[in-house]
Amino acid sequence: MARPNEEVEALFQEYADLISITTGDAHRARAYEKAARSIGGYDADVSRLDDKGLRAIPNVGSSIADKISEYLRTGRVSAVEEARTRVPAGVRQLTAIPMLGPKRAKTLYETLHVSSVPELVEAIHAGRLRDLRGFGARSEEKILHGVELMQAAGDRVLLPVAGELAGEIVAALSAVTGCVRCEIAGSLRRMRETVGDVDILVAARKSEPFMAAFTALPQAAEVVAEGPTKSGIRTRSGLRVDLRVVHPDAWGAALLYFTGSRAHNIKVRRIAQRQGLKLSEYGLFDAESGRRIVSRTEEKVYQRLGMPWIPPPLREDRGEIEAAQEGRLPEVLTRRQLRGDLHTHTDLTDGLATLEEMVRAAADEHGYSYYAITDHAPALAMQRMTDEKILQQREQVRRLGASLHKGPRLLHGTELNIAPDGGVDWPDGFLAGFDLCVASVHSHFQQGRAAMTRRIVRACENPHVHVLGHLTTRLIGKRPGIDIDPDEVFAACARTGTALEVNSQPDRLDVSDELILRARGHGVKFAVDSDAHSVRALDGIRYGVGTAQRGWLTAEDVINTWSRQRLLRFIEAKRRRGRPAG
The missing domain is CATH 3.30.460.10 (Beta Polymerase, domain 2)
Known part of the structure; x- marks a missing residue:
């Protein structure tokens, strides 16, 4: 069952969309979006909080706290119910289309009387959007792609x-x-x-x-x-x-069979057939006599077929069976091998927890030996970062680090914004003061392929950019990835010594397993990071580990499995590449 926090988060996100459609009040809609995000990421179960506890949640005031209480008491919120009556269900569905959003859904409804996804597709094919202000032929193409994304996600x-x-x-x-x-x-x-x-x-x-x-x-x-x-x-x-x-005697064969994938299972069964055997969910049998040979564990089934046990994330028929037969199956990354997290946020920008709370969780719950704080830089204007604020945080990080008798070595970093021309927020002299810099694209997602690729390559060439964050910027089922030449970017990462992030936020998991496999072929190093904006989200790093496993990454491929000394040498080597000779 979903946590009450997630239920309230979804309700308030819907309410924010309804406000945008019915009133166009962007400020009020944004307030509910921020509250939704805070509630979803809050550690404590909202159903166990009193009114004072609810108002202690970041971005939750008295009015929003009252609505949470109403929902927990009755299972509904009258203000949301009233807003729903003013917007047809089909229009609410339009807001879920990537690349559309509430404001444009409202325009389509009021101007063209479009109130469902099929009506929208029909209007696009009829060319009815092209004369609307803010739309056009390219908008039609993007919206159709958004419909495809939404439909492809289906019930997943x-x-x-x-x-x-x-x-x-x-x-x-x-x-x-x-x-x-x-x-x-x-x-x-x-x-x-x-x-x-x-x-x-x-x-x-x-x-x-x-x-x-x-x-x-x-x-x-x-x-x-x-x-x-x-x-x-x-x-x-x-x-x-x-x-x-x-039956317990069939456990191993059944677990292998029902784990899949289908393509992996078919290939394993063919190997069994070539050996005069038959593999099913009940066991591995002699094809002639019907005698069961092995079945109790997956390891024994694979071993009898001439292979070591294959980790489940690899079972996609992407060469893992051949690698297992030839003795070159990788020992994929495990969560226990991570020694630190190199991309996290605090309430100085858009995080929900204080610096002290995040560090305490990194030490007590995750046992990291190093931990980076990387709040947003000033070009992401909504976060209101300034030079003074980041320098004050640096001093706070240094004091906190010095006071820790046990716990992680703290790294003061930042998440830079990659500008359309590939530049980043601060000049070199200022950037040199950070222990670590992550750089990510946060805007201007519609640049053409060549320009976007140049933009990211230039950021990689900056000696102060150590990790390239959430490469494609995708949000699964909500926003498509940017258009780049991935191989050119991967070659730049390898050439410049820039680590490529596997972002663990479950709606990102960016880069994907397919892109990891391609990047690994270029010799790229990776950082598996949580990009956590709350204490609870630190645990999300397990999803990044799963994606890394699917991309065949080993501990050697991932810089935050290395010792602190080796990590710092990696960072310093990148900086030296940008220094003038002599």
């Missing part, structure tokens, strides 16, 4: 949504008497960036108690399939969950 959800739900169900089923093993399978176990449905596997000698417990779960809104060893439910959010119960 982000990893945290599927993961939290699956974790709750695994915990519930593991408590049923007779449970030998219970684990997540399917695309969630492979850490795909979005999940269409959740697969749960149980090992037990009797399946009936698990079928009964599963279909009676509080998360189940509907039972869509029910059988002796397999059942399916649909949750209130619409996500399908399937449960399969197998």
Whole structure:
């Protein structure tokens, strides 16, 4: 089940869109957007807070706190209900289209009476948008692409949504008497960036108690399939969950089979066939006699077929089977190997927690040996950064670091903004004072491919840019990535000694696993970072690790698995490249 925080976050985000459509009050809409983000990232469960506790949440005042209380008490907010009545459901759906947004959805509704996605597509094909102010042929193309993105996402959800739900169900089923093993399978176990449905596997000698417990779960809104060893439910959010119960003797073969991917499984079965064997979810059998050979563990199944165990994130038929057969399967990155986080934010800009709170969590909950604070630079005007503020923070970081008897070595950094011409916020002399600089694109997403590529390459060539942040700027299902020549950027990263970030925010996971594979071929080094804006979000680094695994990254590829001394040498080597000879 979703945390109450996430439920309130979604409600207030919807309300912000409704305000934009019905009143055009950008300031008020922005207030609810900020409140939604604060509530979603807040550590404490809002359902357990009193009015004073609610008003302690950043960006939550008395009026918003009252609405939270109303929702928690009644399951609805009258102001939101009233706003919904003023906007057709189809228009609300338009706001979800990437590249459109509430303001333009309102224009389309009021001017062209477009009130659904099919009506919008029809209007575009009829050329009716071209005469509207603020639209045009290129806008039509972008909106159509946004519709495609939204439709492609379909009912797929982000990893945290599927993961939290699956974790709750695994915990519930593991408590049923007779449970030998219970684990997540399917695309969630492979850490795909979005999940269409959740697969749960149980090992037990009797399946009936698990079928009964599963279909009676509080998360189940509907039972869509029910059988002796397999059942399916649909949750209130619409996500399908399937449960399969197998005998403990078949556990390994079943876990391999139900983890997939389909292409990986087909290839493994073909290998079995060539050896006179038959592989199914029940085990690995001799094809002639039908005798079961191995099945209890995945490791034994793979071993009998002449391969080491293949980590689930690699099982996509992208060469992992051949690598396993030839003894060159990588030992992919694990979360325990991360020694630090190189991209995080505090409430000095758009974070929700103080510097002290973020550092305490990095030390106590994550055990990092180094930790970078990288608040936004001044070119991102909405964050209101100044030279004075960042220098005051630097002193605060130094004092806090000196006071820590145990804990991470603190690095004072910043997230720079890559300007349209490839420049960054501060001059070289000022940048030299930072321990670490991340640089990212935050605006002007519509530049052409050549200009955008030059822009990013120039940023990589800056000796003070150590990490290239969230490369494509995509937001999964909401905003497409920028148009670049990735191989030219990867070559620049390798040439200049700039690490490429794997951004762990689950709606980014940018760069993707496919791009990681390409970048790795250029010899690029990577930084797996949380880009956390709250204490809770620090834990999101596990999603970046999963993406890194899918991209075949090892600890050697990732600079924040290195010792602090080696990391600092990497940073200093980049700076030396930009110094004049002599």
